[in-house]
Amino acid sequence: MKKITAFLSMLVLALVLSQAAFAQVKITPMNIKQRTLPNGMKVISLQENSSPTVAIHVWYNVGSKDDPSGRSGFAHLFEHLMFKSTKNMKSEMMDRLTEDVGGFNNASTYDDFTNYYEVVPSNYLETLLWAEADRMVNLNVDDANFQSERDVVKEEFRQRILANPYGMLFGQYIEKLSYTKHPYQRPGIGNLDELGAASLEDAQEFYKTFYRPDNAVLIVVGDFDQKQFDDWTDKYFGSIKTNKMAIPRVTVVEPERTEEKRYTKTAPNVPFPAVVISYLAPTSKSEDIPALLIAESILSNGDSSRLYQEMIYKQQIAQNASFSTDIRVDRGLLYLLGIASEGHTAEELEKSLLAELKKIQDSGVTAQELEKAKNQLITEALQNRETNDGRAIAIERAVAYQGDPNTVNSDIQKLQAVTAADVQRVMKKYMTDTNRVVIYYRNAGGEE
Amino acid sequence: MKNFTTKISSLFLLFSLLSVSIFAQIPKPSAPRSVQIPAVQEKKLKNGLQVAVVERKNVPLVTVRLLVRSGADSEDAKLAGLADMTASLLTKGTKTRSATQIAEGMEFLGGSITAGAGWNSSTVALNVMSDKLEQAMAILADVVLNPTFKQDELDLLKSQNLDGLKFNLKQPGFLANYVAAKYSFGEHPANGTPDSLNAITQKNIIDFKNKNYTPNNAVLIFTGDISAKNAQKLAKKYFGKWKKDKKSGTEASIPPTSTTDNAAVVKRILVVDLPNSGQASVNYTRNIFEGRGNSIYFPASVMNSILGGGYSARLNQEIRIKRGLSYGAGSSFAWRGWKTNFSTRTQTKNESAAEVAELVIEELKKLTETDVSSDELVPRKAVLMGNFGRNLEANEGLGFQLSEFYSFGLSPSQLNSYMQSVENVSDEQIKQFAVANMKGGDIIIVGDYSIFKDDLARRFPDMKVTVIKADELDLSKAGLK
Numbered sequence: 001m002k003k004i005t006a007f008l009s010m011l012v013l014a015l016v017l018s019q020a021a022f023a024q025v026k027i028t029p030m031n032i033k034q035r036t037l038p039n040g041m042k043v044i045s046l047q048e049n050s051s052p053t054v055a056i057h058v059w060y061n062v063g064s065k066d067d068p069s070g071r072s073g074f075a076h077l078f079e080h081l082m083f084k085s086t087k088n089m090k091s092e093m094m095d096r097l098t099e100d101v102g103g104f105n106n107a108s109t110y111d112d113f114t115n116y117y118e119v120v121p122s123n124y125l126e127t128l129l130w131a132e133a134d135r136m137v138n139l140n141v142d143d144a145n146f147q148s149e150r151d152v153v154k155e156e157f158r159q160r161i162l163a164n165p166y167g168m169l170f171g172q173y174i175e176k177l178s179y180t181k182h183p184y185q186r187p188g189i190g191n192l193d194e195l196g197a198a199s200l201e202d203a204q205e206f207y208k209t210f211y212r213p214d215n216a217v218l219i220v221v222g223d224f225d226q227k228q229f230d231d232w233t234d235k236y237f238g239s240i241k242t243n244k245m246a247i248p249r250v251t252v253v254e255p256e257r258t259e260e261k262r263y264t265k266t267a268p269n270v271p272f273p274a275v276v277i278s279y280l281a282p283t284s285k286s287e288d289i290p291a292l293l294i295a296e297s298i299l300s301n302g303d304s305s306r307l308y309q310e311m312i313y314k315q316q317i318a319q320n321a322s323f324s325t326d327i328r329v330d331r332g333l334l335y336l337l338g339i340a341s342e343g344h345t346a347e348e349l350e351k352s353l354l355a356e357l358k359k360i361q362d363s364g365v366t367a368q369e370l371e372k373a374k375n376q377l378i379t380e381a382l383q384n385r386e387t388n389d390g391r392a393i394a395i396e397r398a399v400a401y402q403g404d405p406n407t408v409n410s411d412i413q414k415l416q417a418v419t420a421a422d423v424q425r426v427m428k429k430y431m432t433d434t435n436r437v438v439i440y441y442r443n444a445g446g447e448e
Numbered sequence: 449m450k451n452f453t454t455k456i457s458s459l460f461l462l463f464s465l466l467s468v469s470i471f472a473q474i475p476k477p478s479a480p481r482s483v484q485i486p487a488v489q490e491k492k493l494k495n496g497l498q499v500a501v502v503e504r505k506n507v508p509l510v511t512v513r514l515l516v517r518s519g520a521d522s523e524d525a526k527l528a529g530l531a532d533m534t535a536s537l538l539t540k541g542t543k544t545r546s547a548t549q550i551a552e553g554m555e556f557l558g559g560s561i562t563a564g565a566g567w568n569s570s571t572v573a574l575n576v577m578s579d580k581l582e583q584a585m586a587i588l589a590d591v592v593l594n595p596t597f598k599q600d601e602l603d604l605l606k607s608q609n610l611d612g613l614k615f616n617l618k619q620p621g622f623l624a625n626y627v628a629a630k631y632s633f634g635e636h637p638a639n640g641t642p643d644s645l646n647a648i649t650q651k652n653i654i655d656f657k658n659k660n661y662t663p664n665n666a667v668l669i670f671t672g673d674i675s676a677k678n679a680q681k682l683a684k685k686y687f688g689k690w691k692k693d694k695k696s697g698t699e700a701s702i703p704p705t706s707t708t709d710n711a712a713v714v715k716r717i718l719v720v721d722l723p724n725s726g727q728a729s730v731n732y733t734r735n736i737f738e739g740r741g742n743s744i745y746f747p748a749s750v751m752n753s754i755l756g757g758g759y760s761a762r763l764n765q766e767i768r769i770k771r772g773l774s775y776g777a778g779s780s781f782a783w784r785g786w787k788t789n790f791s792t793r794t795q796t797k798n799e800s801a802a803e804v805a806e807l808v809i810e811e812l813k814k815l816t817e818t819d820v821s822s823d824e825l826v827p828r829k830a831v832l833m834g835n836f837g838r839n840l841e842a843n844e845g846l847g848f849q850l851s852e853f854y855s856f857g858l859s860p861s862q863l864n865s866y867m868q869s870v871e872n873v874s875d876e877q878i879k880q881f882a883v884a885n886m887k888g889g890d891i892i893i894v895g896d897y898s899i900f901k902d903d904l905a906r907r908f909p910d911m912k913v914t915v916i917k918a919d920e921l922d923l924s925k926a927g928l929k
Contacts, residue, residue, distance in 0.1 A: 027508075050506060051483070051484065051841065052480070052481035052482070052483060053838075053841075087471065088471050088472065088474075092760065092769060095759055095760045096760075096827075097474075099758060099759055099760050099827070099830075099831055099834075100760070100826075100827030100830055100831070101477070101827070101830055101834070102830040102831065102833050102834025102835075102837065103834055104759075104834070104835075104838075119838065121477075121480055121481075121834075122481060123477045123478040123479060123480045123481065124477045126475040126477075126478070127474060127475050127476070127477055129475075130470075130471070130474060130475050131474075133470075133471070134471050138471060147772070148769075148770070148771065148772035149772065150772070151771075151772025151773070152768055152772045152774070152775060154772075154797075155727075155768075155772070155773065155774050155775045155795070155796060155797065156775040158726050158727045158795075158797055159726075159727055159774075159775045159795050161726070162726025162727060163619060163620055163621070163725065163726035163727040163795060164619060164726070165615065165618045165619070167726070223481065235470060236470060236471075239470050268724035268726075269618040269722070269724060269725070270618075271611075271614045271615045271618050272611065272614075272615065301555070302551060302555040302560060303547070303548075303551035303555070304548060304551035304552040304555045304556075305555075309548065312608075313547070313548070313604070316604060316607070319608060319611045319612065341607060341608070341611050342607060342610065342611050342614070368556070371556070372552075372555055372556045372558075374558075375555075375556065375557060375558030375577075375580075376555060376558050377558075378558060378577075379509070379558035379559060379575075379576065379577055382507055382508065382509050382577065383507075383509060383575065383842070383844075385507065386506070386507050386509070386841065386842040386843065387838075387841045387842055390842075444724075
């Protein structure tokens with residue numbers, strides 16, 4: 001991200017929701033409009049006039065997995081450059097058009113996609129459509145800006161990865177050690193060497209290859225007039241010609257794992273040992289995802305969850321214990337995590353995490369747990385759609401992970417349909433003794 | 449590659465020819481629509497509990513916050529963390545519910561209950577679907593009125609907080625704020641120190657609760673999908689029997705105002721040496737003896753928006769955007785009733801710590817020496833107003849803003865007057881505030897001293913630099929170690 005990065009898509013899970021009556025609460029469906037411009041760009045809009053603001057998202061189908069060879073971290077670095085000059089805008093002009101009028105902007109690079117977004121007073125909608133269209137086609141970064149922004153990204157690396165005791169584990173080792181072939185093995189934040197090797201020419205090539213209308217989706221939610229919005233979209237985005245070159249796509253398939261692999265890694269200033277046990281997840285369109293989300297909630301959502309109760313509350317061996325679904329377009333990760341409490345070890349954590357996994361695989365979950373998880377996930381989804389920006393994010397994730405914005409209005413039924421047997425089945429299907437990667441993480445000094 | 453560059457340029461040219469009429473001119477904004485500020489409905493129960501409601505039906509969710517107007521300001525520095533531990537332990541067991549039952553009960557409803565204390569107040573809050581509010585209220589009232597503060601729960605929480613602190617004390621950004629609490633602001637860290645957390649007993653917690661958690665020292669705030677009438681009914685049903693206390697909460701003691709005659713921006717430099725730290729945190733800190741209710745609040749807020757509040761503010765312009773020295777730089781005021789703690793914050797590679805300190809000082813000096821032009825003032829005010837308005841969009845943000853007002857004894861009608869108050873701030877008021885306050889502060893650097901030691905001495909030849917090793921740091925000692 002430009003300002004607050006989410007290169008760790010594993011930390012971000014946006015749940016989408018749908019037309020459904022759960023308990024007594026009615027969830028209003030989003031009345032989204034969709035069309036495709038002649039140049040191939042998709043436009044999705046949701047008119048919502050209750051507050052005089054509008055959220056604008058431009059989603060590009062390019063992410064960290066598309067980093068050029070030897071340029072790990074490049075898609076994210078490029079995202080930063082999109083705030084620099086164009087033919088018609090000075091550097092940081094996006095901030096003039098948003099921040100200066102009481103709005104905000106940001107962008108983030110995920111493994112599978114990159115998004116650019118703004119929230120502004122609704123009378124600035126046309127201005128922002130103009131600006132987003134302009135930077136889609138007229139970006140014009142000079143070398144001085146390139147160099148200084150690359151330094152910013154290096155500082156971002158130091159802040160997230162080096163200054164945080166667990167930064168190397170979460171931001172580097174999990175991905176590096178969990179994949180053998182797929183480009184997901186290259187962390188989205190990159191590393192200082194490969195960032196240092198990136199050039200302005202790389203940026204020009206990357207821009208030409210991926211930043212084009214037929215590789216983008218515009219999502220606008222908020223206070224506008226539909227006809228006027230459609231006219232503006234035609235005027236600014238419709239005029240952009242699309243490039244005839246085919247867009248390169250990652251086709252590498254991460255092979256199934258056939259044996260357990262174990263690693264021990266160290267970093268300075270690590271106060272407590274940690275362990276991560278990772279497994280390959282199914283792809284984002286898999287029918288098994290809803291059941292895995294329910295399992296995630298039962299194992300680690302809140303103080304009444306299984307891992308909290310067992311490892312943090314009863315045994316008191318961990319200060320942090322969780323099961324996470326890091327779902328991606330290609331195969332993402334499922335992982336168990338433990339960070340030890342004072343005096344406890346990674347070995348204890350591993351044993352206990354695996355015992356909890358075995359419990360859910362052998363005995364399943366209760367009806368009460370299942371209902372609780374559904375209530376939690378629906379409440380979270382409601383919170384996520386309180387604002388125009390929240391609704392735009394929900395639509396965007398449906399586009400990114402389901403390839404269809406309409407799933408924003410149907411995914412909740414899928415969650416509600418999950419049975420206890422489904423949860424048990426998927427936990428057995430994806431997680432075995434011979435397909436896990438176990439990572440121990442400790443202080444480099446050896447003492448702590 | 450050169451060939452490729454040429455291609456790109458010609459591509460640009462092609463588009464610019466085609467689209468001259470479209471992209472050459474920025475579309476002008478249309479007329480703005482005014483923002484709806486929600487109305488706050490207030491009523492007091494007989495026992496003195498203030499109830500405030502903002503009804504908003506767009507999403508079937510309700511947020512409820514029980515605010516107690518006492519926080520870390522009401523605890524002894526030797527027991528730092530007491531207010532926060534007291535609040536946290538409320539949800540860890542009542543006369544009829546165990547900690548697990550409380551968590552299970554609330555989470556089964558799909559909601560969550562959180563409790564904690566900051567400097568000025570303590571809060572227990574819940575967020576739940578509106579059809580489940582009644583059941584959630586029963587749990588909220590139970591944890592506030594009937595907590596048991598069991599010893600084993602206290603022991604577990606203490607060890608969790610100690611572990612958390614040990615982790616945080618390895619991070620340069622956290623360490624800088626932690627040491628500033630004592631060194632610059634004469635306070636103690638609201639989340640405690642290793643010694644203070646170890647010293648807290650069950651009796652301390654029960655005493656703190658009894659003294660401060662009284663209906664006349666509390667406010668119950670509802671925001672979201674609920675009518676004022678229904679909220680009042682629930683408040684009376686669940687909190688009507690809460691016994692009134694004759695004296696309301698502890699008054700924070702107000703130390704005498706100290707002034708500084710030092711005309712320089714910085715009066716001293718403190719380094720906390722954290723070997724192998726991945727970055728250095730560079731902070732400027734200044735203690736200001738005027739509080740939230742004072743008329744300085746708005747000039748200070750606008751000045752902060754210019755200096756370090758937001759992406760395009762001066763510190764981020766100079767340190768990140770122009771020089772690539774950091775991922776971000778900013779500043780803020782932490783308000784108390786009678787004073788405020790001003791800090792600037794940024795993290796940079798250890799090699800550039802001293803350079804960044806110089807840049808920060810330069811920006812502070814500029815505030816005291818140069819007028820702010822209206823080209824800068826207008827957008828920076830818009831940033832403040834835009835943030836304020838956006839924070840009210842979701843129920844939690846709205847509830848949080850209201851509890852800010854109540855914790856300082858301010859009227860919730862400030863929701864309506866905030867924008868105008870920002871608008872009214874003049875460039876003169878900002879300069880006046882800066883001249884009076886942006887000097888005589890401290891530079892605090894936390895990082896790997898071996899890397900920036902020489903550069904710091906070179907750039908600040910006349911300044912005394914105090915160095916403390918991170919693992920020897922002890923806030924209970926006068927010398928900090």
